[in-house]
Amino acid sequence: MSNNLNLILVGGGHTHALVLKHWMAHPIDNVQITLISPHSHSPYSGMLPGLLAGYYTFSQTHIDLQQLAHEANIEFIQQPVTAIDHLRQCIYLADGQQHQYDIASINVGSTPNPEIPGSQQHATPVKPIAEFLQHWQRLQTEIRQQPNQRIAIIGGGAGSVEVALAMAHALKPWGTQLSLITRAGDILSEYPRKARRLSKERLALHGIEVLTNMNVDEIHADGLSCSGQKYSYEHIFLCTQAAAANWFRQSGLATDQRGFITVNNYLQTTTAGNLFAAGDCAHFQSEPLPKAGVYAVREADILFHNLQAACQGTHALKPYQPQRDFLSLLAMGDHYAIGCKFGLTVSGHWVWRWKDQIDRHFMARFNAG
Ligand SMILES: Cc1cc2nc3c(=O)[nH]c(=O)nc-3n(C[C@H](O)[C@H](O)[C@H](O)COP(=O)(O)OP(=O)(O)OC[C@H]3O[C@@H](n4cnc5c(N)ncnc54)[C@H](O)[C@@H]3O)c2cc1C
Incomplete structure (x- = not known):
């Protein structure tokens, strides 16, 4: 019988993909890793608008998890996880498989x-x-x-604005009418005023209707209703606030009010010391963080260190210290982007080129082999 420790990575999000890159450079002795994900490819969300607009291909914007697992010499199981029993240290998969773990980490997004x-x-x-x-x-x-x-896109945050503009670009020749619908009084409510103004100019330039203060009551097969009035749409997309998977609560994991898994400063769940969580699915207890890929990426170094420490038991866990603010680069269609940090806003084609360079640089870590 093997004396190896079983480390199970649930989900192949940004954090776990980077943890595997660390593992390839610094494998941990006597530890066997298994990666479980329902999808063989994990998208890099920063490039999703560019993929929709037709600027990038699927493989330029996706991390091939199967290939990564092969290179890291670990097991890959393509299945969704449906539950975790933290007392029995067991992970349940949709096809009925059960896997025992010594240490596990969850990075399944939202x-x-x-x-x-x-x-x-x-x-x-x-x-x-x-x-x-x-x-x-x-x-x-x-x-x-x-x-x-x-087409209606419900949501008023950065993702929905980017998706609307990318769709408008791709569908321009076919006379598609796009509406962005939000219950808030304005789009991009967490962004500086200049970014909101510039975004609205770009949306107007691309003929996208912005409907604010619209609390959608119901979605139907042929449209949606709001305050008793019906609006007709052939297609409706949801890009609303991030929600957590139901199985976190159903598994008895401690969560915040919205159902995200509560973690301490070491990205350790407050439920069990041998269970970690990172990225969108985690609620960082000491300071709630925005659901953004930049945090999922930055957490990877600390998560790898702490998984290593938990496996070896030889060194102390390190706390994750979130950055105060992050550079937000929004793709606005036509190779144009808006950038915001510390309340400052810049825009232009050069901002798109900057974003493109950052995104390609990130993906080169995976696609270069
Ligand atoms: C259109 C759009 C654009 C965005 N642009 C940006 C941006 O420019 N910058 C930014 O910082 N953020 C951006 N975001 C937010 C960003 O997508 C998320 O914050 C980020 O993806 C979270 O990363 P993660 O590592 O937590 O999980 P994800 O990257 O979402 O990965 C989760 C992984 O878990 C797997 N999984 C899911 N369920 C299960 C399960 N039950 N069992 C096992 N595996 C499972 C999935 O297959 C996936 O591989 C954007 C979001 C959208 C919608």
């Missing part, structure tokens, strides 16, 4: 909140991105055959 009645039947969430991209392919084919369709 999905748009499906709370609007009818959204599960009649709208397409932008996450999981794999399913969203399949729908996007079918939609493009359909619109080429039957132009002049109406």
